[in-house]
Amino acid sequence: GQQVMQIPQYQHVQEGEDFTTYCNSSTTLSNIQWYKQRPGGHPVFLIQLVKSGEVKKQKRLTFQFGEAKKNSSLHITATQTTDVGTYFCAESNTGNQFYFGTGTSLTVIP
Amino acid sequence: DAGVIQSPRHEVTEMGQEVTLRCKPISGHNSLFWYRQTMMRGLELLIYFNNNVPIDDSGMPEDRFSAKMPNASFSTLKIQPSEPRDSAVYFCASSLTVRNQPQHFGDGTRLSIL
Numbered sequence: 001g002q003q004v005m006q007i008p009q010y011q012h013v014q015e016g017e018d019f020t021t022y023c024n025s026s027t028t029l030s031n032i033q034w035y036k037q038r039p040g041g042h043p044v045f046l047i048q049l050v051k052s053g054e055v056k057k058q059k060r061l062t063f064q065f066g067e068a069k070k071n072s073s074l075h076i077t078a079t080q081t082t083d084v085g086t087y088f089c090a091e092s093n094t095g096n097q098f099y100f101g102t103g104t105s106l107t108v109i110p
Numbered sequence: 111d112a113g114v115i116q117s118p119r120h121e122v123t124e125m126g127q128e129v130t131l132r133c134k135p136i137s138g139h140n141s142l143f144w145y146r147q148t149m150m151r152g153l154e155l156l157i158y159f160n161n162n163v164p165i166d167d168s169g170m171p172e173d174r175f176s177a178k179m180p181n182a183s184f185s186t187l188k189i190q191p192s193e194p195r196d197s198a199v200y201f202c203a204s205s206l207t208v209r210n211q212p213q214h215f216g217d218g219t220r221l222s223i224l
Contacts, residue, residue, distance in 0.1 A: 031210055042201060043153070045212035088153065092209055098143070100153040 004091055006101035014109050019076040021104035023089035032072045033090040034063055037103070043088060046074075079108045112136070114216035116202050122222045128190040131219045134183055135204030143213060144177055144187050145201040153201075159185065160208050192223045 005024045013019050023032065031050045035043040047056055049065035049072060056063045062075045076083055089101040115134040123129060135142045143158040157167040159179045167177070174193070179185040189196055199220050203213040 033212065035213075042215040042218055043203075043213075045214070048210070048212065050210070090213075098155060098158075098209075098213075100145075100155070102152050 004089065004099045004101040006089055006104055008104055009102065010105045012107045012109060013079050015081060016078050019079050019106055021074050021087050023072045023101050025070050025091050029069050029091050031092050032065060034074055035088045035090060036085050037088065038085040081108050081110055084108050114202055114204050114214050116216035116219055118219060119217060120220045122224065123192060124224050125193050126191045128188065129192045129221060131187040131200050133185045133202030133216060136214055137183065139204035139206055141205045141208045142179060142185050143203040145203065146198045147201060148198045158208070165208070194223045197221055197223050
């Protein structure tokens with residue numbers, strides 16, 4: 001099946017530090033979505049990227065879609081304890097399949 | 111507005127028993143997805159429906175798993191017979207269409223097979 005590599009698997013940061021997670025696909029993607037799952041919760045949709053090279057911002061979160069539409073990143077500036085959780089990318093290729101990445105678990109140390 | 115509703119929230123049962131998980135998607139959503147989440151395998155897509163029709167069930171682990179969507183407001187995921195390795199959190203999600211739309215997840219069913 002399609003491989004959805006997400007790195008790092010775990011990240012511990014001091015509150016106030018920045019955080020980045022990366023999503024890499026073996027195939028060209030039609031779009032990519034990002035989700036956040038709090039501990040004990042369910043995945044919650046954050047954003048969707050469609051265009052090559054697209055950059056979108058949500059307050060301290062910056063999402064980027066690669067020029068070749070094979071990778072994406074999520075960057076959080078000045079992390080807060082409320083950012084704790086697991087961040088997933090979800091990829092859609094030219095078919096109807098949706099694949100979730102392995103996720104990056106973020107711990108923020110106050 | 112009501113989100114995706116799943117029941118039960120927790121289920122503990124002995125191996126060999128039949129387990130039925132239920133899901134009510136958001137009204138007006140045409141696509142419904144069933145996922146399984148474990149520490150080892152992450153979030154796996156089991157099956158999805160579009161307009162009540164199963165489109166892709168290639169993620170269903172084996173014949174012990176079956177899913178139905180008899181109407182636009184209800185779906186079930188059944189495991190018979192259940193095994194300890196089926197223990198996981200099972201999520202149902204719905205979206206307006208299959209592609210290019212956010213998926214809205216329910217709170218999940220935490221299933222433990224003893």
